[in-house]
Amino acid sequence: MNWDGVMSNSSSIVAMRSTNVSARVLTTTHIGAPVLDLYEPRTVAEVSEVLSQHPTPAILGGGSNLIFPDSPLQRVVMRPRLAEFSVDEHAHTAFMPPTTTGRYTKGSEVGVLALADEVPMEGEFVFVTIGAGVPWGQAVQWTLQQGLLGLHRYARIPCRVGGAVYNNIHAKEHLLAEHIAAVQVVHPERGSYWVSASECSFGYDYSRFHVSGETITAVQFALVHPNEDGHLVAAKEQYRLWGIEKARVQPSEPNAGSVFQNLDTTIQEQHGVSMAAAGWYLDQLGAKGTKEGGVMVSERHANFIIAEEDARQEDWITLVELLRKRVYEAYGFFLHPEVVCWDEQATAHRWLSSF
Numbered sequence: 001m002n003w004d005g006v007m008s009n010s011s012s013i014v015a016m017r018s019t020n021v022s023a024r025v026l027t028t029t030h031i032g033a034p035v036l037d038l039y040e041p042r043t044v045a046e047v048s049e050v051l052s053q054h055p056t057p058a059i060l061g062g063g064s065n066l067i068f069p070d071s072p073l074q075r076v077v078m079r080p081r082l083a084e085f086s087v088d089e090h091a092h093t094a095f096m097p098p099t100t101t102g103r104y105t106k107g108s109e110v111g112v113l114a115l116a117d118e119v120p121m122e123g124e125f126v127f128v129t130i131g132a133g134v135p136w137g138q139a140v141q142w143t144l145q146q147g148l149l150g151l152h153r154y155a156r157i158p159c160r161v162g163g164a165v166y167n168n169i170h171a172k173e174h175l176l177a178e179h180i181a182a183v184q185v186v187h188p189e190r191g192s193y194w195v196s197a198s199e200c201s202f203g204y205d206y207s208r209f210h211v212s213g214e215t216i217t218a219v220q221f222a223l224v225h226p227n228e229d230g231h232l233v234a235a236k237e238q239y240r241l242w243g244i245e246k247a248r249v250q251p252s253e254p255n256a257g258s259v260f261q262n263l264d265t266t267i268q269e270q271h272g273v274s275m276a277a278a279g280w281y282l283d284q285l286g287a288k289g290t291k292e293g294g295v296m297v298s299e300r301h302a303n304f305i306i307a308e309e310d311a312r313q314e315d316w317i318t319l320v321e322l323l324r325k326r327v328y329e330a331y332g333f334f335l336h337p338e339v340v341c342w343d344e345q346a347t348a349h350r351w352l353s354s355f
């Protein structure tokens with residue numbers, strides 16, 4: 001990997017650039033060609049500096065929801081590395097979570113993980129800000145060290161804070177937006193500003209950032225300082241157990257998390273099928289072990305595809321379409337992929353809508 005410093009015209013801003021970086025270190029599946037041109041800014045000023053030179057970079061977080069193309073991306077990639085942590089305000093008695101829009105699938109009744117009882121979220125609100133480049137697990141651990149509840153619900157997710165907000169990560173019936181107060185962004189023309197959570201159009205696997213052209217640089221969370229010490233102990237234990245449970249049921253080989261979104265319950269009602277998680281339908285159809293080139297449906301969990309050393313994006317797309325076809329033929333509805341495949345322009349692959 002070659003490192004070149006890119007000096008700002010105006011001040012001491014240095015945006016770090018690297019070239020020819022392997023997908024192995026940028027994504028959780030390791031699939032795809034190397035990134036030719038990668039910028040990793042560590043401050044808002046550096047993000048602005050990169051955007052002034054490259055106004056529409058492909059933005060990368062933990063690479064846990066993306067499959068890179070088999071030929072190199074033709075766009076510059078920016079991976080924000082902002083790593084701040086701060087406690088902003090104590091003792092708020094109220095916080096109104098934003099309304100979520102779009103698909104919002106509640107926990108399904110069949111095929112979901114067992115989870116210990118919910119920890120009561122009773123206490124005062126404390127506002128904290130965390131940089132977009134912080135690995136998710138580190139962010140959760142820090143909030144628990146501060147004695148705060150909320151993020152403990154989202155265990156064992158190999159994303160970064162920016163990517164978590166972009167997709168509004170979910171766990172069981174919870175969406176991350178329940179704990180978000182505001183998001184700091186940089187836009188190539190409008191500069192840096194804060195967006196309140198109510199303006200973020202949060203939905204299931206969705207936020208305004210899918211279409212806004214804004215780079216997320218930091219997030220302000222509204223977390224709960226419990227009025228009983230026992231609740232913090234219980235939250236830490238819940239986080240630990242949830243992580244162990246996910247490690248037990250999910251594959252350890254390179255993967256990109258759940259391949260398909262859970263269904264909107266209205267679709268399940270319309271088709272008169274079990275109120276199950278997406279993987280359950282695939283399991284019923286014997287999908288585990290189905291192989292295409294270097295990728296295979298995990299033997300451990302039917303909603304996970306694992307990638308071998310020589311896996312290609314082309315294999316991934318072929319296997320996903322095959323699984324969608326099987327489900328459509330058996331149940332009459334389409335599963336919608338949660339994992340995004342980028343083409344060489346970092347545009348999301350469009351999945352077939354009929355077979």
Ligand SMILES: Cc1cc2nc3c(=O)[nH]c(=O)nc-3n(C[C@H](O)[C@H](O)[C@H](O)COP(=O)(O)OP(=O)(O)OC[C@H]3O[C@@H](n4cnc5c(N)ncnc54)[C@H](O)[C@@H]3O)c2cc1C
Pocket residue numbers: 028058059060061062063064065066080132155156157158159160161162163164165166167168169170171209214215216217250255256257258
């Ligand atoms: C083992 C495993 C377990 C998982 N478990 C869960 C789970 O329990 N719940 C869940 O919801 N998801 C889960 N996922 C999926 C994944 O972690 C989420 O989709 C997450 O939101 C992706 O974040 P990321 O930082 O990895 O983003 P990336 O995959 O790098 O990028 C995803 C999208 O976010 C955009 N993006 C990233 N950072 C920024 C930024 N700073 N500003 C603007 N746009 C940005 C990218 O451009 C891209 O479009 C899991 C994945 C894996 C591999």
